[in-house]
Amino acid sequence: MIETNHLVIGSGVAGLTYAVKMAEKFPNRTITIVTKGDEDESNTKYAQGGVAVVLDSEEDSFQKHIQDTLIAGDGLCDLSVVEMVVKEGPKRLQELVLWGANFDVNDKGEFALGKEGGHSEYRVIHHKDITGYEVERALLARLHQLPNIQLLTHHFAIDLITEHQLQISQNEDQISCYGAYLFNDKTKSIFTIKADTTLLASGGIGYVYGHTTNPVIATGDGIAMAYRAKAQIKDMEFVQFHPTALYTSEGGSSFLISEAVRGFGAYLRNTNGYRFMPDYDDRAELASRDIVSQSIDSELKKSGASHVYLDCTHLDIEAFKSHFPNIYETCKNSHIDIAKDWIPVVPASHYLCGGIVVDKNGKTSINNLFACGECSRTGLHGANRLASNSLLEALVYAHNIFLYHSSFQKKSKNVLIPNWNDSGTVTTKENIVIKHNLKELQALMQDYVGIVRNNDRLTKAITRLDLIYAEIQELYRISKINIAICELRNMINVAHLIISQSLERKENKGGYFNVDNKV
Numbered sequence: 125m126i127e128t129n130h131l132v133i134g135s136g137v138a139g140l141t142y143a144v145k146m147a148e149k150f151p152n153r154t155i156t157i158v159t160k161g162d163e164d165e166s167n168t169k170y171a172q173g174g175v176a177v178v179l180d181s182e183e184d185s186f187q188k189h190i191q192d193t194l195i196a197g198d199g200l201c202d203l204s205v206v207e208m209v210v211k212e213g214p215k216r217l218q219e220l221v222l223w224g225a226n227f228d229v230n231d232k233g234e235f236a237l238g239k240e241g242g243h244s245e246y247r248v249i250h251h252k253d254i255t256g257y258e259v260e261r262a263l264l265a266r267l268h269q270l271p272n273i274q275l276l277t278h279h280f281a282i283d284l285i286t287e288h289q290l291q292i293s294q295n296e297d298q299i300s301c302y303g304a305y306l307f308n309d310k311t312k313s314i315f316t317i318k319a320d321t322t323l324l325a326s327g328g329i330g331y332v333y334g335h336t337t338n339p340v341i342a343t344g345d346g347i348a349m350a351y352r353a354k355a356q357i358k359d360m361e362f363v364q365f366h367p368t369a370l371y372t373s374e375g376g377s378s379f380l381i382s383e384a385v386r387g388f389g390a391y392l393r394n395t396n397g398y399r400f401m402p403d404y405d406d407r408a409e410l411a412s413r414d415i416v417s418q419s420i421d422s423e424l425k426k427s428g429a430s431h432v433y434l435d436c437t438h439l440d441i442e443a444f445k446s447h448f449p450n451i452y453e454t455c456k457n458s459h460i461d462i463a464k465d466w467i468p469v470v471p472a473s474h475y476l477c478g479g480i481v482v483d484k485n486g487k488t489s490i491n492n493l494f495a496c497g498e499c500s501r502t503g504l505h506g507a508n509r510l511a512s513n514s515l516l517e518a519l520v521y522a523h524n525i526f527l528y529h530s531s532f533q534k535k536s537k538n539v540l541i542p543n544w545n546d547s548g549t550v551t552t553k554e555n556i557v558i559k560h561n562l563k564e565l566q567a568l569m570q571d572y573v574g575i576v577r578n579n580d581r582l583t584k585a586i587t588r589l590d591l592i593y594a595e596i597q598e599l600y601r602i603s604k605i606n607i608a609i610c611e612l613r614n615m616i617n618v619a620h621l622i623i624s625q626s627l628e629r630k631e632n633k634g635g636y637f638n639v640d641n642k643v
């Protein structure tokens with residue numbers, strides 16, 4: 125067993141920012157980060173467009189950013205959270221810069237500002253089209269200078285330890301978290317981390333769908349763990365589909381064509397070459413992404429085509445190459461010359477607006493358990509996230525949780541935590557069952573729980589999911605732990621939450637559209 129003051133599950137922007145802040149301020153406290161892959165593997169690493177922050181006080185204002193966020197969220201944002209996040213943004217960005225993150229500047233040496241869907245002004249700070257890679261690089265570099273942080277890679281968090289796990293009776297509102305059970309993928313052993321506080325910074329759920337912009341690690345583990353620990357989970361029906369993932373016939377994890385490319389002037393065209401977005405919204409290609417994704421979905425349903433196109437041929441290609449070198453190269457490697465060819469694109473699952481409910485200090489409904497970043501539901505995004513508000517949210521909430529933990533240091537109660545019990549389990553030889561059920565789950569979510577839903581498909585999805593759940597739960601019970609089975613079990617939990625909370629929503633809002641709802 126390891127004992128630590130602060131356990132962090134996840135090494136994306138949320139987990140790393142919090143850990144760096146805590147380690148800098150409290151050299152005598154221990155911070156342990158566990159992450160299931162390489163240290164930088166995360167959604168953060170693939171973020172392209174940038175961080176939305178108000179820096180230009182002439183054209184832009186906090187009020188405009190607040191208003192854009194509220195409009196995108198379609199009436200379901202928490203106003204006080206939106207105000208807090210937007211106003212804190214510049215200070216948090218400044219800290220990133222002090223830690224060494226580089227962002228593009230213009231001829232005057234000021235930060236170059238990009239624009240994306242739903243933004244009324246240019247306010248997206250970026251590093252070329254690989255902003256997340258740069259943020260992750262800078263945070264990891266700072267982290268490695270701090271001796272009181274231990275970073276354990278290829279360590280998979282299986283479950284949180286609470287009174288439920290320990291089979292201690294406790295009032296539901298007094299349940300506490302004491303740490304987590306971890307699986308070391310290198311030694312294939314399971315051990316306990318006991319912690320005064322635990323932070324879930326475990327990211328998103330994109331891989332639950334057959335087509336996603338997310339890497340394969342985005343399996344919703346933290347949300348599933350919190351759900352099993354009976355934490356409050358909300359707004360799971362609001363899965364955001366990014367309008368422009370690069371289309372490939374295989375599907376799976378797809379390369380993103382940043383919304384900033386539309387901010388740069390690209391047009392969406394259907395397979396007849398018609399520029400359709402002005403028919404759907406006055407903001408055309410720069411409408412918020414729920415509207416653009418639903419419009420593409422409608423075009424695809426009408427034409428029966430598998431994709432639409434993003435047309436960049438009228439743009440200044442040299443300037444494009446300088447702004448979006450990664451997108452340019454990736455298209456070129458796929459034999460798409462953006463100076464002549466339209467880029468085939470399709471919407472893909474991208475971001476989860478809901479998740480583990482937290483207050484402004486990142487506190488969940490379980491004592492000593494905190495959540496930050498994409499796994500959390502803060503109230504910032506409402507029914508649809510405004511582009512580039514996600515890195516911002518993680519930075520602001522990591523700071524708030526740090527402040528909260530600075531104001532007191534609470535030792536967790538001295539409970540006896542038993543070792544993980546895997547007696548009677550065997551190494552599974554049924555990997556084909558895991559693989560098959562994963563494919564079935566992803567197809568089910570893609571086909572029945574996609575951009576446009578109806579009650580019939582949602583109900584059928586629940587019935588199918590129950591069968592997959594029963595099969596995998598039994599396999600999990602008798603098998604020695606491996607990551608694939610744990611991730612699938614987590615994805616099933618997440619899918620259940622998305623479908624059941626979709627069925628509960630009787631009013632269409634933002635990214636949620638059910639044809640059977642009257643409003």
Ligand code: FAD
Nearest residue numbers: 134135136138160166167168173174281327497498514515
């Ligand atoms: P992540 O960065 O996903 O990190 C999660 C971490 O948790 C990972 O290290 C993972 O390995 C670890 N983990 C998960 N489960 C476990 C487990 N069981 N045990 C141990 N470790 C675990 N947002 C913006 O604001 N601007 C953008 O331009 C932008 N572009 C994007 C482009 C793409 C292609 C994608 C996919 C997303 C983009 N987003 C963007 C969204 C944004 O990147 C994410 O929401 C944000 O980075 C999430 O950060 P996070 O720290 O919460 O999670």
Ligand code: SIN
Nearest residue numbers: 172173382383511512
């Ligand atoms: C993008 O660059 O289009 C992604 C931005 C985001 O998801 O916030």
